[in-house]
Amino acid sequence: MKRVVHYLVAALVVFLLWELVSVSLLAVRGRVILPGPVATIREGIQHVSELSSAFGASALRFSIALSIAFFLGLPAGLVLGFERGLYQVFSPLIYLTYPIPPVALLVFLYLAFGVGEAVKIVVVTCALFFQVLVAAQGAARGIPRTYVTAVRSAGASRWQLYRHVVVPATLPAVLTAARVSVGLGITMLYVVETKLGLVGGPKTGLGRFIEYYTFRAELSLAGVVGLSLLGLMFYALLELLERWLCRWKHLGGPGAP
Amino acid sequence: MIEVEGLTVSYGAGRRTVLALAGVSLSVAEGELVAVVGPSGCGKSTLLFTLDGLIPPTQGVVRIGGQMVQGVRRDVALILQDAGLLPWKTVLANAELGLRIQGRRGDVREVLEELGLAGFERRYPGELSEGMRRRVGIARALALNPKVFLMDEPMANLDSITRQRIQDLILKLWQGFHFTGVLVTHDIEEAVFLGQRIFVFSPRPGRLVEVVENPEVGTSKYRDSAQFLARVRHLRQVLVESGT
Incomplete structure (x- = not known):
């Protein structure tokens, strides 16, 4: 509840600063450069159904991309980080491909996946996949030996080792990394939605919405606010997930880590 | 032996x-x-x-x-230097770990009681004192009823009173x-x-x-x-x- 208040206060501060910049620009240039928050929200509410459709489309796309990134990146990263032999073979490969922004390969991705929905999801998935993969790998490499010995000494199989040690030990770091990369994912989402949006209407995604209403500045800005809320939503979701799945990390007590 | x-x-x-x-x-x-x-x-x-x-x-x-x-x-049971508890598992789950891995059934509550850990079953290792953590480690080994x-x-790394x-x-x-x-x-x-x-x-x-x-x-x-x-x-x- 306290956190909700913090967010509300932060939103208020952003609105005040926004208003300040808007008014100053108006005073200096003599015409509206940046519409203020009140006008933006008014326009947004008037087009609420269109805006929420765009929000929903973007949110669905992001959810799918995030899920695939987790589903593929988490196991791959854990195995690569935990199995010493595999790490030495595959880590150069990962660090060579990791810095390539997927949008740099957009032309080839169009050719491979067409210009429809698939390619948008692929680009966002690629960006998030590497974040999850690298975080999982790093966390798996840093698992203290004593946890592994404790479980192995009881006769654990490889599968039990992953289930009782590797996955729970790395989950906090992986979820934190995923949370931090929400910003990157939203950027990628915006890029693919604007670059590929020309075929669809403003309801096909927030990126397209912003692009479509470029010359109706208030409405375009309402789309930007939507993008901010989208990022916040996934950030909060991942944080809640971390608090729920990794309760042990958030305890008080004499030896709390 | x-x-x-x-x-x-x-x-x-x-x-x-x-x-x-x-x-x-x-x-x-x-x-x-x-x-x-x-x-x-x-x-x-x-x-x-x-x-x-x-x-x-x-x-x-x-x-x-x-x-x-x-x-x-x-x-054969092994008790590790720092007890080797898994911080994401409760006291009960840690004590049961060996049994679960071996697919055995058994009641660890009796063992926990014997070691003065009754009432702490649902706590996490991070909430316990160092001495209690060591006892959980001992309980985990004891639960296996090893020879x-x-x-x-x-x-x-224990203070001298706890050590004794x-x-x-x-x-x-x-x-x-x-x-x-x-x-x-x-x-x-x-x-x-x-x-x-x-x-x-x-x-x-x-x-x-x-x-x-x-x-x-x-x-x-x-x-x-x-x-x-x-x-x-x-x-x-x-x-x-x-x-x-």
Whole structure:
């Protein structure tokens, strides 16, 4: 509840600063450069159904991309980080491909996946996949030996080792990394939605919405606010997930880590 | 119960090979509690891990109950230096871990009660004191109802009062359950308090240099007796003379 208040206060501060910049620009240039928050929200509410459709489309796309990134990146990263032999073979490969922004390969991705929905999801998935993969790998490499010995000494199989040690030990770091990369994912989402949006209407995604209403500045800005809320939503979701799945990390007590 | 013959263990390969144990032979009778002392890095932990089947011998043979040790055994339990608790599992889940991994059923609540941990089942290790955490580690091993207890410095890094309590607890459990125990320690008093025989190891590569007989273990008020102090002094002298 306290956190909700913090967010509300932060939103208020952003609105005040926004208003300040808007008014100053108006005073200096003599015409509206940046519409203020009140006008933006008014326009947004008037087009609420269109805006929420765009929000929903973007949110669905992001959810799918995030899920695939987790589903593929988490196991791959854990195995690569935990199995010493595999790490030495595959880590150069990962660090060579990791810095390539997927949008740099957009032309080839169009050719491979067409210009429809698939390619948008692929680009966002690629960006998030590497974040999850690298975080999982790093966390798996840093698992203290004593946890592994404790479980192995009881006769654990490889599968039990992953289930009782590797996955729970790395989950906090992986979820934190995923949370931090929400910003990157939203950027990628915006890029693919604007670059590929020309075929669809403003309801096909927030990126397209912003692009479509470029010359109706208030409405375009309402789309930007939507993008901010989208990022916040996934950030909060991942944080809640971390608090729920990794309760042990958030305890008080004499030896709390 | 435990027989070790000509045990040599080395790690790594090529030029980087580290010889941890060199030609160690010893045996522990059934129901006997022995201590292994020596300086840090003398291969004490390696010896325990080899007895537990976690590390294969490079040369030599390890037998428990007449059988060659090949991989971990259900009747052997290992207690780790820092208890080796998993911080994401509750006290109950940690205590049950060994049983669950082995697909066995069993009630650990009785064991937890025996160790003064009743009422803490749903707590996480991070919420416990260091002494309690060690007891959870002991409970996890005890729940397996093993014939052999391997203890890797279970009292390391404890304050002296807690250390003494855990020492008393181990003695009580040994007297109650009649297990065969191997206790690795670098504390001389602890070795004398808990080792009916004390194996003295040399620095790396670890070799067995002397065996000190200490049959008074478990007699009442042994820790306060003149005999105890004399034995401690003797063991200290043995350690000095063997250059450890």
